[in-house]
Amino acid sequence: LAKTTQPISMDSYEGQEVNITCSHNNIATNDYITWYQQFPSQGPRFIIQGYKTKVTNEVASLFIPADRKSSTLSLPRVSLSDTAVYYCLVSLMDNNDMRFGAGTRLTVKP
Amino acid sequence: DAGVIQSPRHEVTEMGQEVTLRCKPISGHNSLFWYRQTMMRGLELLIYFNNNVPIDDSGMPEDRFSAKMPNASFSTLKIQPSEPRDSAVYFCASSLALWGSTDTQYFGPGTRLTVL
Numbered sequence: 001l002a003k004t005t006q007p008i009s010m011d012s013y014e015g016q017e018v019n020i021t022c023s024h025n026n027i028a029t030n031d032y033i034t035w036y037q038q039f040p041s042q043g044p045r046f047i048i049q050g051y052k053t054k055v056t057n058e059v060a061s062l063f064i065p066a067d068r069k070s071s072t073l074s075l076p077r078v079s080l081s082d083t084a085v086y087y088c089l090v091s092l093m094d095n096n097d098m099r100f101g102a103g104t105r106l107t108v109k110p
Numbered sequence: 111d112a113g114v115i116q117s118p119r120h121e122v123t124e125m126g127q128e129v130t131l132r133c134k135p136i137s138g139h140n141s142l143f144w145y146r147q148t149m150m151r152g153l154e155l156l157i158y159f160n161n162n163v164p165i166d167d168s169g170m171p172e173d174r175f176s177a178k179m180p181n182a183s184f185s186t187l188k189i190q191p192s193e194p195r196d197s198a199v200y201f202c203a204s205s206l207a208l209w210g211s212t213d214t215q216y217f218g219p220g221t222r223l224t225v226l
Contacts, residue, residue, distance in 0.1 A: 031211040043217025100153040
């Protein structure tokens, strides 16, 4: 089973780019990586999903290198409201297994 | 759409009592997931359903936990008897996916359970 590892916490300042990396060994070429954001007292909310190379939407980018042993969530120009916990989820197509990482608590400072 | 609806939002009970958590998924969604979140263990998948059928219940802690989905618009998670270590926030999520676990999941607001 894929073990999903993320840094416990990160600090940043407003306007900076933040990159959060998730390590996930032993995933197949068609397994998906999804990132969720969670604010206190709320359920996680979808940010972005992909399974290869690079995906970009209006809020973030997801980079997946060729070896697929990690993936990186990139948040451009963060603001105070981006302070939250960010979860990496690996979904394995072969057996429908899913593993959330432990979450990375991002604190954006003024 | 109102999103995923969970009830109750908060539940306080005493050890040994039965607890039933309820979830109404987003209309038209075919998959439903139950999660438990604690500080120590993070987000844990308990069970998920595709088209009302339980697909993977390997995350259900023990026989005290059971989940049902009698129809496409309703699911329950029951704990009987409850224990203090069951105290956590329980989330329900749903997704469009007809099969599998890769589709975007929409989470409910959660039920905060406290077992005294």
